[in-house]
Amino acid sequence: MVQEKPSFHFTEFFFSLHLQGFVNVDCGASNEFTNEKSARRFPNGTRNCCTLKPGQAKNNAYLIRASFKYRKHDKKHRTSFDLYIDVNYWATVSSSTSYEEIMYVSQADDVRVCLVNTGNGVPFITALEQKRLDDDIYRFGYGFLRLNWRYDNGGRLKSSIR
Numbered sequence: 001m002v003q004e005k006p007s008f009h010f011t012e013f014f015f016s017l018h019l020q021g022f023v024n025v026d027c028g029a030s031n032e033f034t035n036e037k038s039a040r041r042f043p044n045g046t047r048n049c050c051t052l053k054p055g056q057a058k059n060n061a062y063l064i065r066a067s068f069k070y071r072k073h074d075k076k077h078r079t080s081f082d083l084y085i086d087v088n089y090w091a092t093v094s095s096s097t098s099y100e101e102i103m104y105v106s107q108a109d110d111v112r113v114c115l116v117n118t119g120n121g122v123p124f125i126t127a128l129e130q131k132r133l134d135d136d137i138y139r140f141g142y143g144f145l146r147l148n149w150r151y152d153n154g155g156r157l158k159s160s161i162r
Helices: none
Strands: 047-052 061-067 080-085 088-094 099-105 111-120 127-132 143-146
Touching (some): 080 099
Antiparallel strands (some): 080 111, 099 143
């Protein structure tokens, strides 16, 4: 059973829908900004879903990135839960996971990203991003391609690459 309107504790949460280019969300930033201190928690229910409604999701490829910044919000030292896209298993998220990324072609006009409580702590999410991919670049039919690893061979930056 999908719980569409879950009970949750809420601190700032930015939900990025299908928007072209940079969008300033009245934070005064001149370029992209992610507040890594915000999180939405789902202490109730087994399966809590966020529904993305980009308008024309059906048969189109999207890059979907879910970010996680664990701040011991549940007063434990670890947490673990499952992440689903629509009815498909996507990944197991742990307190050490920074983000999960997937290229996905939906068979419906909306996309559901679900956090499933596996009994190992409170599921949470810091940010959820969605970007439409050019049909001429990525042609992989229906389903998804999940990012497993990303390496920087020879780069001098010690920051994360997205």
